Amino acid sequence: xxxxxxxxxxxxxxxxxxxxxxxxxxxxxxxxxxxxxxxxxxxxxxxxxxxxxxxxxxxxxxxxxxxxxxxxxxxxxxxxxxxxxxxxxxxxxxxxxxxxxxxxxxxxxxxxxxxxxxxxxxxxxxxxxxxxxxxxxxxxxxxxxxxxxxxx
Amino acid sequence: xxxxxxxxxxxxxxxxxxxxxxxxxxxxxxxxxxxxxxxxxxxxxxxxxxxxxxxxxxxxxxxxxxxxxxxxxxxxxxxxxxxxxxxxxxxxxxxxxxxxxxxxxxxxxxxxxxxxxxxxxxxxxxxxxxxxxxxxxxxxxxxxxxxxxxxxxxxxxxxxxxxxxxxxxxxxxxxxxxxxxxxxxxxxxxxxxxxxxxxxxxxxxxxxxxxxxxxxxxxxxxxxxxxxxxxxxxxxxxxxxxxxxxxxxxxxxxxxxxxxxxxxxxxxxxxxxxxxxxxxxxxxxxxxxxxxxxxxxxxxxxxxxxxxxxxxxxxxxxxxxxxxxxxxxxxxxxxxxxxxxxxxxxxxxxxxxxxxxxxxxxxxxxxxxxxxxxxxxxxxxxxxxxxxxxxxxxxx
Amino acid sequence: xxxxxxxxxxxxxxxxxxxxxxxxxxxxxxxxxxxxxxxxxxxxxxxxxxxxxxxxxxxxxxxxxxxxxxxx
Numbered sequence: 001x002x003x004x005x006x007x008x009x010x011x012x013x014x015x016x017x018x019x020x021x022x023x024x025x026x027x028x029x030x031x032x033x034x035x036x037x038x039x040x041x042x043x044x045x046x047x048x049x050x051x052x053x054x055x056x057x058x059x060x061x062x063x064x065x066x067x068x069x070x071x072x073x074x075x076x077x078x079x080x081x082x083x084x085x086x087x088x089x090x091x092x093x094x095x096x097x098x099x100x101x102x103x104x105x106x107x108x109x110x111x112x113x114x115x116x117x118x119x120x121x122x123x124x125x126x127x128x129x130x131x132x133x134x135x136x137x138x139x140x141x142x143x144x145x146x147x148x149x150x151x152x
Numbered sequence: 153x154x155x156x157x158x159x160x161x162x163x164x165x166x167x168x169x170x171x172x173x174x175x176x177x178x179x180x181x182x183x184x185x186x187x188x189x190x191x192x193x194x195x196x197x198x199x200x201x202x203x204x205x206x207x208x209x210x211x212x213x214x215x216x217x218x219x220x221x222x223x224x225x226x227x228x229x230x231x232x233x234x235x236x237x238x239x240x241x242x243x244x245x246x247x248x249x250x251x252x253x254x255x256x257x258x259x260x261x262x263x264x265x266x267x268x269x270x271x272x273x274x275x276x277x278x279x280x281x282x283x284x285x286x287x288x289x290x291x292x293x294x295x296x297x298x299x300x301x302x303x304x305x306x307x308x309x310x311x312x313x314x315x316x317x318x319x320x321x322x323x324x325x326x327x328x329x330x331x332x333x334x335x336x337x338x339x340x341x342x343x344x345x346x347x348x349x350x351x352x353x354x355x356x357x358x359x360x361x362x363x364x365x366x367x368x369x370x371x372x373x374x375x376x377x378x379x380x381x382x383x384x385x386x387x388x389x390x391x392x393x394x395x396x397x398x399x400x401x402x403x404x405x406x407x408x409x410x411x412x413x414x415x416x417x418x419x420x421x422x423x424x425x426x427x428x429x430x431x432x433x434x435x436x437x438x439x440x441x442x443x444x445x446x447x448x449x450x451x452x453x454x455x456x457x458x459x460x461x462x463x464x465x466x467x468x469x470x471x472x473x474x475x476x477x478x479x480x481x482x483x484x485x486x487x488x489x490x491x492x493x494x495x496x497x498x499x500x501x502x503x504x505x506x507x508x509x510x511x512x513x514x515x516x517x518x519x520x521x522x523x524x525x526x527x528x529x530x531x532x533x534x535x536x537x538x539x540x541x542x543x544x545x546x547x548x
Numbered sequence: 549x550x551x552x553x554x555x556x557x558x559x560x561x562x563x564x565x566x567x568x569x570x571x572x573x574x575x576x577x578x579x580x581x582x583x584x585x586x587x588x589x590x591x592x593x594x595x596x597x598x599x600x601x602x603x604x605x606x607x608x609x610x611x612x613x614x615x616x617x618x619x620x
Binding site: 034047061145148 | 335336337338339340341342343363365366367369370373374449454462465466469470472473474477478479480481484485487488489492
């Protein structure tokens, strides 16, 4: 599987709402991060999302609870991944940059979100990958937003 | 359009008419009778620390610049509107500038408002520049580092306006070993719905077990046992809502000096609503910006603790992000239910009266004119609307 | 080393110029390419400034936006 194929697989899981399987793609020390604005300084600035593996687990748990009203009805999403560029990372890792476009339909409204994404992927023995870091830099991160509780 | 007089939109037995949320005429009247008469929050001093620092925000619906004077260090609140042809003069959220230059035709102002010069001014032989500075709000004052301004040149000072709420504001400012600061940015929300829906939802323990049930399940998973929040709401006598007078209200989670709401790291030991549009909840300052009868923006500013370790402050941010903001696991459920679904339901105007009477019979008077109620009673809402009804009934 | 200072109103670069017999501060306005060189005594004198003193320079009718050749 190429890194690009992995990204297509990852986002297909999200579009199909297979969140548990998506969660399994992340390492135990994973970070899922959606910064707000241009200053990427999580120690000092608030982010839209800054989830370690534990928080990500909670996010998926909430979506499966049946009581997550912000996702009731659930968002229908269509993720488009493009402009994939694979680079070297640390030992055993790949740094993958891509462009993400997500159409989200909910309550008779379609929203479009877009941004550059960086995945830090670790190779695993079965030939696939796990996600150590996923950073989604939305172009709309700093404007007033509504309910944005689907997964990118 | 409602044919009721503003004072009749809220009955003595606490029914509210839906038009208070939906009517453009009521919204226009609020701009006059609520936002031009009250003390309005505009900034925390940490947002304009140095001479020349400014931020842009809204006083009610009017765009303003909050600027610390270049030479005298005084904080002023100026209308963000060029006196020539009306453009905003500052467009950044914040910056440092001792003079402002309008982008349209270059008119230049001191950051204290005075008009310093006009480009190619040979075309204005008789202009009285002294009257053409950026308009200053006539009164600016601060309490515990929080800066307020008023369009009204006369009336009660800030101290008198805050009344019983002042004590809580001072406690907010003492959360960190050396105070608090707003330096972490802000979540920006928008929703289709009236601004007062966000106020009402800020202290509303009644909804927590319903709307935030999924978050309670997250907490149970995190803590290994059901969280005590709902039990506290229903049974803990130290959890009480208080009408502080003048439209302000508070929900105490025990002694406000030492109380712990068993909430998230950095959370205040009480939630506070300051009339008309400023709240303190969780670890944040919540500034509500009305845009139209059915359009609102909200800014959530996490408060960091001065004198605290960097690591602890980062943890405060992480805790805040988990619940609040557009992607928060709690706040977004409020957007869906308390704002979107209510705004939709309010279109059913055939029967347009709502109930705000929960716990009315058991409000207990306390000292200094306060009224004390149970945690899940609608005391804060009645506190707000008492003031709202009084102001809306008064001709300007 | 060139430093840049920008706001929504202006953008300048600042650097030490050593082409003369002594150091000077070179300030360049990125919006109109105007340049000024300030020697250490001039710079020291600026520490006496209030921002009000700069008023004539901030008045656009005294500098770059006037119809005659007068001004500062």
